[in-house]
Amino acid sequence: MKQLIYILLVIIGFFLSCKKQAEKKNVEIKEIKKPKPIMFFGYNLNKFNVVHDTIENGESFAVILDRHHVMYPKINKIATTIKDTFDVRRVRSGKSYTILISKDSLQKAQVFIYKHNKVQSTIIDFKDSVISAFKHKKKIKIVEKEVAGEINSNLSVTIDSLGLQPTFTNTVADIYAWTLDFYRLQKGDSFKLIYEEKFINDTTFVGYGDVKAALFNHKGEHLYAYKFIADTIKNDAEYYDEKGNMLRSTFLKSPIKFQYRISSRFNLRRRIKLYGNRVRAHRGTDFAAPYGTPI
Structure with missing residues (x-):
């Protein structure tokens, strides 16, 4: 009888041992992954x-x-x-x-x-x-683009309607500052520009690059502007017309930034209602600007 009990205990122990080994085999070893560096x-x-x-x-x-x-x-x-x-x-x-x-x-x-x-x-x-x-x-990607517009009110309004920023208006005005009076633009005047836009990560706009070429049609006259680096040592760039003449000259056509509104023009026969419509010559041009504008 004792021998039988002993044999049964051995058999039970054997099965329990096999079960534990099977459980050990089924245990999954999971590898702890380190977070990717950011x-x-x-x-x-x-x-x-x-x-x-x-x-x-x-x-x-x-x-x-x-x-x-x-x-x-x-x-x-x-x-x-x-x-x-x-x-x-x-x-x-x-x-x-x-x-x-x-x-x-x-x-x-x-x-x-x-x-x-x-x-x-x-x-x-x-x-x-x-x-x-x-x-x-950061690395900047430069993309060349073209744009064209027609003047209905003034240059800044037209530039804005094309989805371009106000700083771009000043860039165009600076190119033609010696050849074009932006206060005298007419409805129907038009322009075409080849310019650069700067991007980081291919999608984030960070500003404008050079205006490489421009054409302004004013009163039926075509005014060309091509950017050219004449002095490669100093890297000085100027704008030239189609005949090779430099646009920069001695006198500015619009000496004051054109976004400032003219409040009173030069007029030798100006009449003032306050003084009984008498002629009071105005020998200058007055401009209106926002408070805080540097003089």
Whole structure:
């Protein structure tokens, strides 16, 4: 009887052992995948706490770093060390910045990235004993485009209707400043332009490049403008007409930016109602501009 019980125990033990081995075989070994590095100006963001923010009115470089646990002696050392690359006093409200903060219990700022615009940034690294700063410029893709328009009111209104920015109006006006009076444009005048647009990441518009060629039809007269670099050493570019004559001359046709409205023109026979419609000569031209316009 004892022998029988012993045999049964051995058999039960054998089956339990086989079951445990089978369970071990069914256990899946899962590999823990490391997160893919997220690179930002050469830094792996996975290693930092990241703050994206905008400089508020009254904020300074020191105030921002102090808020992120950097002591004032260290801030002063940073400002002194990088002064030849970046003047910390020139940070401006409304500008974007990014701070990379340590993930330890101290939560100290270690890198400050100041964005001057969509293209240029300054990176200040003070995470180690060595403080450094360098400038970064994103790669710009230049796309050549063409546009044509007809004047119905004035140049700025027409440019705006074509989906172009106001700065482009000034660019066109500067090209023809010596040959065309933009205050005397007529309805039906027209223009064609070949110009450049700048993009980063192929989709983000960051501004205009050169106007390479232009044609303005004013009162039936064709006014051509071709950009040409005559001095390759100084890289000085000028605009020339179809006969090779430089458009720039001594006197401007529109000496004052044409977006300023003429409030009173030169008129030797001007009559003023306030004075009984008497003739009071106006020997000048008055312009109206918004408050704050520099003189």
